[in-house]
Amino acid sequence: MPLTRLAVTAVRNLHPVTLLPSPRINLVSGANGSGKTSLLEAIHILGLARSFRSTRLQPVIQYEQDSCTVFAELQSHHGVASKLGISRNRQADYEIRINGQSARSTAQLAELLPLQLINPDSFRLLEGAPKQRRQYLDWGVFHVEHRFLSAWQRLQKSLKQRNSLLRRGRIERSLLAPWEAEIVAAGEQIDGFRQAYLQQLKPIFEQTLGELVELDGLTLSYFRGWDRERGLAEVLDSQFERDCALGHTQAGPQRGDLRLRLRGLNAAEVLSRGQQKLVVCALKIAQGRLLRQLDRQQDCVFLVDDLPSELDQAHRQALCGLLESLECQVFITCVDADSLSNCWQPDTPLSMFHVEHGHIVQTE
Numbered sequence: 001m002p003l004t005r006l007a008v009t010a011v012r013n014l015h016p017v018t019l020l021p022s023p024r025i026n027l028v029s030g031a032n033g034s035g036k037t038s039l040l041e042a043i044h045i046l047g048l049a050r051s052f053r054s055t056r057l058q059p060v061i062q063y064e065q066d067s068c069t070v071f072a073e074l075q076s077h078h079g080v081a082s083k084l085g086i087s088r089n090r091q092a093d094y095e096i097r098i099n100g101q102s103a104r105s106t107a108q109l110a111e112l113l114p115l116q117l118i119n120p121d122s123f124r125l126l127e128g129a130p131k132q133r134r135q136y137l138d139w140g141v142f143h144v145e146h147r148f149l150s151a152w153q154r155l156q157k158s159l160k161q162r163n164s165l166l167r168r169g170r171i172e173r174s175l176l177a178p179w180e181a182e183i184v185a186a187g188e189q190i191d192g193f194r195q196a197y198l199q200q201l202k203p204i205f206e207q208t209l210g211e212l213v214e215l216d217g218l219t220l221s222y223f224r225g226w227d228r229e230r231g232l233a234e235v236l237d238s239q240f241e242r243d244c245a246l247g248h249t250q251a252g253p254q255r256g257d258l259r260l261r262l263r264g265l266n267a268a269e270v271l272s273r274g275q276q277k278l279v280v281c282a283l284k285i286a287q288g289r290l291l292r293q294l295d296r297q298q299d300c301v302f303l304v305d306d307l308p309s310e311l312d313q314a315h316r317q318a319l320c321g322l323l324e325s326l327e328c329q330v331f332i333t334c335v336d337a338d339s340l341s342n343c344w345q346p347d348t349p350l351s352m353f354h355v356e357h358g359h360i361v362q363t364e
């Protein structure tokens, strides 16, 4: 669902602003430190109630202000408008409003505003910890499988209980049984959702990657978090002593991972930075394509920070072409608007914004 109106107040150095973005391509240019990334950050906060630059929201609030606010109107394919707003103050309270009603759950925001972020740190999806790849995978599963969230919450709750019992030292095995039963039920359900999702995503990813870069032989596979040959109940049972010694549960979907390999080697160890960025772009664009294929009402909004960095002209052009072909709303930042202004078809709705010392002005 594209943002048709976006109002940002007291986010980093941005002056209060209301924008009417294009439903397709929005180019945001400006010098270093002008506030381009802060605009993407504001949209990210609206969709996920958190920043992509810091774990806390406190640093995002403008110096000497007590709170920041982001508000937007979204338009569905059927023309139905939704209004989303989020405010966050220095006491760490936040208020979410959806269509004039208070909401507590950030999942409701995420559901209404599916976001995909591509930024200079995105290559970490390949070389970083498994948690990042699980989050990537679960973003997709969450948006296409509505039973995922409750299964995930059940898993988290039962894992927490089992882990706290494990940390008590000598414990009765029978005390663990109800939590283990819940871990197994929720865990196997989550594993099934992830596998079904990946089966649909893989061919789209391969096709998208082929449109961006030549990397024959790159494979994407899934590790579910425990031995493929054995059920989770059996694995939990056999690892009980070790789990007790470590004080936490080692096996289960909380250890799931995606593996990207080239010629049998970890892709992050052999690909250049530019190639890694392209692989990550292909992974994220593939999710956007799949979401669009499965649910016409659920287009995601792409936030692409510093698109030109690390990409040569041909790959920039290919990436812009792919983002354009998605037919969803995209916000792209760059230092020099000329580097990207000619990458679009003449009939694609394009808006251009220029940021200077926190002032955003629409130039086209």
Ligand SMILES: Nc1ncnc2c1ncn2[C@@H]1O[C@H](COP(=O)(O)OP(=O)(O)OP(=O)(O)O)[C@@H](O)[C@H]1O
Pocket: 011, 012, 013, 014, 030, 031, 032, 033, 034, 035, 036, 037, 038, 039, 059, 060, 061, 062, 063, 335
């Ligand atoms: N809480 C805050 N209040 C006010 N200003 C802030 C706050 N946090 C950061 N800033 C300033 O806001 C600006 C934010 O810059 P931002 O990262 O959005 O720039 P950018 O245009 O994306 O730059 P670059 O091209 O270097 O990535 C910086 O000048 C930074 O010093």
